[in-house]
Amino acid sequence: MVAENLVVCQISPDTLEPMDPTMDTPMDLRYTDAQEAFREEARTWLSAHAPAPHALPSLDTAEGFEAHRAWERTMFADRWSVVSWPEEYGGRGVGILEWLIFEEEYWRAQAPLRVSQNGIFLLAPTLSEFGTDQQKARFLPPMASGEEIWCQGWSEPDAGSDLAGIRSRARRAHSDDGWVLTGQKTWASRGAFAEWCFGLFRTDPEAERHRGLTYFLVEMDSPGVTVRPIPQIDGETGFAELFFEEVFVPDSQVLGGVGRGWNVAMATAGSERGLSLRSPARYSEAATRLVALYAERLALDPERAVLTADAVAQAWIDAEAYRLNTLWTATRVLDGGSVGSEASANKIHWSETDLAIHRAALALLGPAAELHDGGADAPWLDGYLFALAGPIYAGTNEIQRNVVAERMLGLPRG
């Protein structure tokens, strides 16, 4: 197991139910001295090593990608890239709370975005749950060091929200030691530069939609893979289209068993929406900057500032609610519980919080909001553009609302 914080399991009926009714640990929202010492160690290391905020070129450029990879290597060298992983894979073997503390310090330092996020936050927990020991030993260390960066090959031109409708397929190789992939994937974030891809392919065209899928780990420079970069709304090549033409993948790169791809993918999706992709520190830090921006604008342009006071406060509260909810969920996981359909509620909340924070910031900036001159305020606009994608990726918020309605409220399927 990579780390308890990265495991996503079954639906739990009542999130309030204690895992064990005899449990008598009183509620306590303070970290221990040892955890505070860990925080201090992380803070000290980050302040000595992290590049200044926004110092690296954008990770959606070839140059920026490599700069971000180098930063991953620096972190890995001192075992800060994946703190919650076991030491054998390059981590520190710390728990979920320490991971959250590390994230707080990471965002506080405004350290670079994680170019390895698809691997370390999404694939790794799935690998830990479904991978063989050989697969873990093969893939986790280079993922942790940034040597191998992963992208996610799920969406297709005709299968977005309806993921089970994918058509890319895999047939058994004549050599009988692997599979041959054919088809097209799209919107793969960081796909333009990544070394590896975790993708879903149809291995049994006869089976019912969800049944015939298999989860493959594919090397991007395999013969037959073509990558076409796609510029995103900001003009940078943030994602790519991937074409597979008779691409051979050995059996050792099937994750979780042939025909079990949907189950495995749902574990990844749970990480994407639940605990691991978006740590609360990301929003707490942005909310803190928002309050600072408010204070600054209140002095310069009080009339405009007071119009946004309510929105600024609510955005900060939303981030705080997310932080507390994460601690609630983390406690539950530490007590042996699991994260189920709450991950969908979580995804709706974090994506809307991100939007609320950035919308409030742009409202504060007023006419300066549209400026993109690399000045101190430009990150708010970039952040807003990215926040706008939040309700789309990781399963659109409309789909998550369906999940909340059907699984949390028991409404009939449509």
Place this chain on the structure above:
Amino acid sequence: MHFAFTGQQIEFRDTVRRVLARECTTDDLRAAFAAPTARTARWATLAELGVVGLSVPEAHGGLGLGLLDLVLLLEEAGRVALPEPLMATSALAAPLLGDLEGAGPAGATRVRSWLEEIAAGSITAAVGPPPGCPAPIAGAVGADLLVLTTPGPEDGPEVHVLEAGAAEVTPITSLDPTRRLGAVTWEPTADTRLASGSRAASTILATSDRAAVATAAELLGVTDRMVVMAADYAKERKQFGRPIGAFQAVKHLLAGAKVKLEFARPLVYGAAWALDQGAPDASRSASAAKACASDAAVEAARVSLQVHGAIGYTWESDLHLFLKRAWALSEAWGSAAEHRRRVLGSLLAPA
């Protein structure tokens, strides 16, 4: 760091939930709408269970517990729109009296006997707003004890406690008659004064913060109830040959309300803990909790009415019993906007 209730706290909640499901049905609520009273057989049951005296010191017959132990029970009170004044009596008056025991000329013996009577279920209390925030007082009509504040003379605000009869209470008609709102006319005297100056100021602040969190906890319960009622209705009611809950527009309304509720929850529990601990940012936590709980309740009220259609707009439907409580509590002890302003003020204040 352990953000969870204990097994015991959950068990107590379950007991109270079971009892209230039996003793506070919607028929009971209708009866209370018709003839609102402060002390009832249900109140006696709650006192016997230890709920009413939960925060009364053990020496005076209570359980000596904190707000964190009470929030889950207040949530249950909200779930059934409990007509009796549990919040004012148990979450506000009892801890205030406990804090001020021995203070002021009102005398330790009187305070002690009030505390004992609260724990025994023989009196109820109503608590007035902080000075400078005039508002009708919930539960004033029929209350045995009135906890009131004045801006006081030069040396700051004062807290007074009056027994029924010592003040004139004029009933005020409101949407939810079980709130028993009243306007109170009274004369502060040296005899009624329990605290003044900085002692009174800190008591008033603590009481307002507790009121915000306790009201937020009740709102969680009433919000959950409205969402569940609407979801249940959406599973039964058929139109176009299927349950309306199969229509996505209906699903999305309810899902939105559910998400708001679930993210208000940790704020409320966290604020209860912070207040009990006297954490430095406890007041801000209390305001954040009330802001979100108020918004979640108003949204759930709107959504659950919409999902019910015209039947929800009738007196016959039980829904309005909960909508009215939600609307009233969303504005009580500070609206969402007022609490947001307080949150921002605290964030901007130099550390």
